Amino acid sequence: MSSFQGQMAEYPTISIDRFDRENLRARAYFLSHCHKDHMKGLRAPALKRRLECSLKVYLYCSPVTKELLLTSPKYRFWEKRIISIEIETPTQISLVDEASGEKEEIVVTLLPAGHCPGSVMFLFQGENGTVLYTGDFRLAKGEAARMELLHCGDRVKDIQSVYLDTTFCDPKFYQIPSREECLSGILELVRSWITRSPYHVVWLNCKAAYGYEYLFTNLGEEFGLQVHVDKLDMFRNMPDILHHLTTDRSTQIHACRHPKAEEYFQWNKLPCGITSKNRIPLRTISIKPSTMWFGERTRKTNVIVRTGESSYRACFSFHSSYSEIKDFLSYICPVNAYPNVIPMGTTVDKVIEILKPLCRSSQSTEPKYKPLGKLKRARTIHLDSDEGEEEDDLFDDPLPVPLRHKVPNQQTLYPEVFPMTTVSQDQPEKLRQSTGCIEAKSIKTPLWANFIDCEESNSESEEELQIPASSQGDPSPLTHHQQKANVEVPQWEVFFKRNGDIPDDSLENFCSSTEAGGSQSPKLFNDSDGESTHISSQNSSQSTHISEQGSQGWDSQSDTVLLSSQERNSGDITSLNKDGYRPRIKENLPASQMEQNVLCLKDTYSEDVNVVSSVGEPTTVSSGKHIPQERRLLTISNNADSQSSSDFEIPSTPEAELPKQEHLQYLYEKLATGESIVLAKRKSSLLDT
């Protein structure tokens, strides 16, 4: 539940996701997505009055959010005052104080947040620096690195503050199975039930909230059925969703709701009231999407749990896990990070304590002295342990500012050129600031950087290297066309489809199977209470099955339902990605230098330089606008895995370049602290594999 009060320190004249109290004075409003807890005050009389008096105040949101919001009659009064902004399209907005006439320019870019249809993060650029408000988000590991507009050239933008969705920012939520794993588990469970007869139906016990749509569409697609829901008119202009939904109760998949639904279900009655078809009683199971999480050291990763004779819980999360949050924030590496949510059972201070080490201020370039004898664990020990996922927690000391080269998926890197729309009533004037983004350079990766960033095995890289470079880069003309043609239709897929078709857990599985003593045979996972039966996301090659009598003998071990995330690897569950969606690429139109300056406002190397200068000289390298082939190819493999390390665009064979004096100096310093020993060992073990 968001506790963000609506205003950001840097841009206090705008309000985001809060519309009450001080926010009533905002010059512009932003809505990240259509969930009630982000809409407080949005239909209050006070704001309605404000709107009537201040004719220059608008609400900005994504096209899908606008559509969803305006479907509700309660919010219809916003109709003339909402401006939708396309995803990944930097847009200038004039913030005018109507009393004084004072004006401020700001550029906002909407980035897909993966939380629910229409959900976005807002990237603001203006006089007070670049800030990112994430709204609520679910982004897999490495996804920030793939967001082109978080970058300036091949470097992540200089971001002053991140206002972060910290819903699961607690180590107990260390891991949440990926969207694909969860979807796969549900798909197999549903398949195993509805294929028995036309009278076998499933009820998806979903909350009244946007966010389950990709589940419905994937189920619909997979089984050629429509999902029964109570309402679908909000999707009337989103055919990709609409086509998989129905108000006809005769389908085998239901996601309808009723206040007494649970009670109904006890009596084999669906929320919509039906109990039979053709006078033959229905056989129903319920699947309740719930967030399941796993601690850092938990191997149990079951995505389906049986909770009763006909009841299941399925893993499902709208929010990023602890490790996903850490990956996201450490990649962005802002100066400040502020939590938008204080999770239950924790405190602001505790959350800040987690966020702070991932921010720049604590990424001291001065290595801290650490006696060798105090090193926690040697990497070799860790390799022998049962963890597939390597842990950056091993290092007590924050690493220096990562000089990372997260290469976006597309090749249109240089120069960073995007059309910029100006949304304002009275002036199309561009921003004057010209702090300028130095023309993007291909910065050679210092040798040491490979060691520093390399956390995990790149087991897939050899395979990925076979992928021709042409298979990535610009989207196919068809994709491009479709997007142009559909410009009036809200594009919801953008929020959930990722580029790449390769399942995401290959690294972990590789690690756990090769390094953890090869526990490759399927196992049954049962809760200690002996009540639940699981579909696992961990085991491989175990086929899913449900006891023939869903309501009988479910307590026997032989009824245990398993589902492996790796079944998906070998199988059919890639519909989430199969359309091969790629983030839209702007036409590579020539842009004025001024536009570039605006886009890279404050993202200057001169601002960065005090941070990075002690570990290298990135600004002086000017080896042209060419990405080494190896790095591009490795980027593909990185794109494909959401859970694994996002650092594997760095070739495992370092570029044949001798480290410079400063790099050596750095290495020596690291050696003194003990860290590089660990890293070097890790590295060599990787090379040995």
Next chain:
DNA sequence: GCGATCAGTT
């Protein structure tokens, strides 16, 4: 009567 808030439920 409406809305805000809180506690409880799912």
Next chain:
DNA sequence: CACAACTGATCGC
């Protein structure tokens, strides 16, 4: 397991 939202009680305008 939490989330997001609903329900109902209470209070104030």
